[in-house]
Amino acid sequence: MTGKQTDKILLAHGGGGQLSDDLIRKVFLPKLGNDTLAELGDSAKLDLDSGSICFTTDSYVVKPLFFNGGDIGKLAVCGTINDLAVAGARPAALSLALIIETGFEIALLEKILDSIAAEAKKCNVNIVTGDTKTVEVGAVDGIFINTAGVGVRLEGVELGMDKIAVGDKVIINGTIGDHGMTIISAREDIQFQSELKSDCASLAGLTCQLLETVEGIKFMRDPTRGGLAVTLNDVARASGFSVEINENDLPIDPMVQAAADVLGFDILNIANEGKFITVVSADKAEQCLKICQSHPLGKDANIIGEIVETTDVPMVELKTKIGGKRIVQMPYGRELPRIC
């Protein structure tokens, strides 16, 4: 702990003086410590064994900070690792920047850091550099986190929307909407028969295995905010082809579906944090599926649709359970619970 003076974050914890130093040495380093971070230099020096790296950043402002299946810390590690993973890279290192509201409990901060450390360790990735800022009450909601990540691109792997062709299959590694509905239900304080659980997970293990084993993978993306609807619409727009998915083939947890129905949400628009789609040539789809299904993060994987010729404008269409068809539009951006 930071001494007996305080168990809450003060403005001075971000001021660069003694309290900042205490926080770094007594809270951050013991939890996140590794040789690179321990140098506490202005920049981390990394020795990477590749000429081609991927580099990404993301900020995390989730509310509530703790939810079933994860917390803001785990999310901040998984989210950035997943962005590297679906780009065809093996994550190598992360940065961690925190903006903390004055009065935030240090015990909660430690809990979040434990979670960050555990997830980073699981993924064999170090937090190599970081920053902490503190702001007055009300300037942030508890704590905001930014992580950036670098990863080494797997040799010979070239992913891109431009590789997508008609006939390619679309695979997802499991049930959709779990994270979003967990967060919304927690936020709205809605109880369901069994507790919903976020799918928050780091996907690099599975994506690397797929990319190293299967040739013919064209594209990967994690359908986070806006859910599958956004990701598939992105695929349609950028590739110029249409995407046809089958409602019967979509893996959906019945409890998550029920939660979405109660609030009037379209499950296709709901966020995921441990899912990715793979677009792969038809002849390699089964091989991909088998690899996914034998991995803990892909046991509910399924081929959900395929890339088809565009007849009008590039669009995403859903073949429904009753044999009908409808367009899956790009969602507005904020789902509102309905009245009845």
Place this chain on the structure above:
Amino acid sequence: MLERIHKAQVLMDNTCKDFGRQINIMEVCGTHTVSIFRSGIRPTLPDGLKLLSGPGCPVCVTDQSYIDIILQIADDKDCLIATYGDMIRVPGKGGSLEKKQPGNNIKIVLSSEDALQLARENPDKTVVFVAVGFETTAPATAVAVKEAAAENIENFCVLSGHKLVVPAMRLLLGEKNHNIDAFLCPGHVSVIIGSGAYLEIAEEFNRPCVVAGFEPMQIIEGLAEVCRLLSQEKAQVTSIYSAVVTEKGNQKALGIIDECFEAADGYWRGIGKIEKSTLKLREKYSKFDAFKRFGITETPVEDTTGCRCGEVLCGLIEPQECELFGASCSPENPVGPCMVSSEGTCSAWFKYGRKKNRS
């Protein structure tokens, strides 16, 4: 399931062939509209069967002046506005609640009970519950009012915009749209009011009414049931949702509505005044009546935006016939209420139906 769908489709096909003209069935409720689009039912229907989306989305039929009243109350920083989520984007004359959000006195709630709780937790604020919805949400509002009275929670009041389904159906058939051949009636409202509530429609206007739930299969079989009644020329009320809908409805819920509210003439967006179509708080609960507390009356304003939501709600035009649809009016930037609510007809057409689905 596919067998049942096939059977229903054959029945619908045969009826359409025998009828010799287009059959127009109105699904009254927005939840039906959305389910019909989401499950892709429209393209599977025979050419001679046309679905008209009715005025059964509570957000869509809320008059612009009601929104303006909420906006006006929201200016008072001693008030907390408690509203269902999909009301916040509906444009009034002076913007929408969403645009007011920075004021931070607008709270999204999921029930009247949440609104009452907000009042308990904020004794120094007056909590105004934006009470909209049909007979489905009215009992919950009534319960909250009774609780507030019992606990003497004086900083709670209700801006009742509750509406009744059957008077609107009467107006449609009587004045607005004579082309409606039959109604597909909403499951959840019917749980409260009972299938018997539609008898007057069937008998007086000679139109079949079929109550159905919201699962795609229920809707398809409900439409097939409408076709069966039409082909046999039976203007009856039937329910294929009989597991939960009784003829007399939920007497307890109806009782509590009656205890707290009385029917009053009211304004429906785009449609105008409908007699005895809204619920206002009875005199004995008048201290919880936000209209009275703030001394405000609802004065309808002429919509000058060119929005044709009113005609859409009456089943007179389809959304694409409105010049604003998809041009200046979209879910990102709605002009009319049918584009705002997730259950609105224009929104459903925009999200699920553009380009390929035929009408």
